[in-house]
Amino acid sequence: MTESMSVRCPVCRRDHLYAAPVYPCACGAPLAPPLLRAARPEPITHRTWTDDWVTVRCPECERQDQWPQPELGCPCGTVLRIPVRPVSAPALPVPGESRGPVRTPSHLPLPSTVVTSRPTFRPVTIRTARDAVTAAALYLKWLGFRDVLQPGVRPVSGIDLRGPGVVAQVDPTTRPSTLRAVECLWLNGLSTSAVSVFFSLAGYADDARARADQLGVPLFVMDLTGCPQPVNAAADDLIAAGA
Incomplete structure (x- = not known):
């Protein structure tokens, strides 16, 4: 608990x-x-x-x-x-607070609870940029995309992952992903009739988020646990529907 x-x-x-x-x-x-x-x-x-x-x-x-x-x-x-209590600090109870069972945040449909027919998603801990791409590939496969491939060297197009019907970009940098990156990903998906999916560790610039909403590009953020979380309606829809 x-x-x-x-x-x-x-x-x-x-x-x-x-x-x-x-x-x-x-x-x-x-x-x-x-x-x-x-x-x-x-x-x-x-x-x-x-x-x-x-x-x-x-x-x-x-x-x-x-x-x-x-x-x-x-x-x-x-x-x-989210701040964490230092190990040297005692675990003091909060007055008047009752500890209940774990509750899933209502705005984050976690992989293990969204679609009951899927197995529990097993993330990989992210320590390097390569780990971030691996975590995104595993998540796309969990969504139902098959034969998702990760190139040995990142192509000039910026596309980190490809599979039948899907292209994905993974931004492991410390700055919010940009409008240009979202639009380039969308154009790559459009040219191959594929779903374009974006994963970012640092979130998205305001104009990038707005443009993704207009284009219907699913946006996910990842923490170091390797579990992507949806940040727009297109991502929620992708989780609900799958590949």
Whole structure:
């Protein structure tokens, strides 16, 4: 069982219910980073690999290890870093608060719950840019796209993944993906009659998000757990319908 908390996006003021992701400790016990409720989530405007990891202590075996920093992708395109309680701080109860079962954020249709006929999506932890492309390829295959190929060298077109009926771009940089990148991806999909899907680690510029909505390009953000989250209606529709 993990804790959940209400998170308000400081950009669009939308409220979300966030539950920290649960992973198995080396001892086998389920473990989630303890959320720091007193701290305010902040938009991610710059990424460094070292800042995207937090130390978490397992209450069962007392092992301390590095875990991906919890993040939440808001539909407005903002990616929020969720503060985590330091391992040295005691886990104090919140007065008047009852801990219930894990609840899925209503705006994020997670892969394991959207379509019951699919198996649970198993992400891969992202530590490098190559890992980000691998995670996106696995997600496209989970959606039902077959023979998704990852070229050995990134082509000039910027397309990282191709398969029958789909092209995808993965932006692992620390800056929001641009309008030009979204339009180039859409044109590549249009020329091959394929669905164009964009994955980004740092979210999207406002004009890129607006253009994607106009063109119907599904946009996803990924945190370091490797689990893509939809940020526009086209992405929600793709999850619901599949390939």
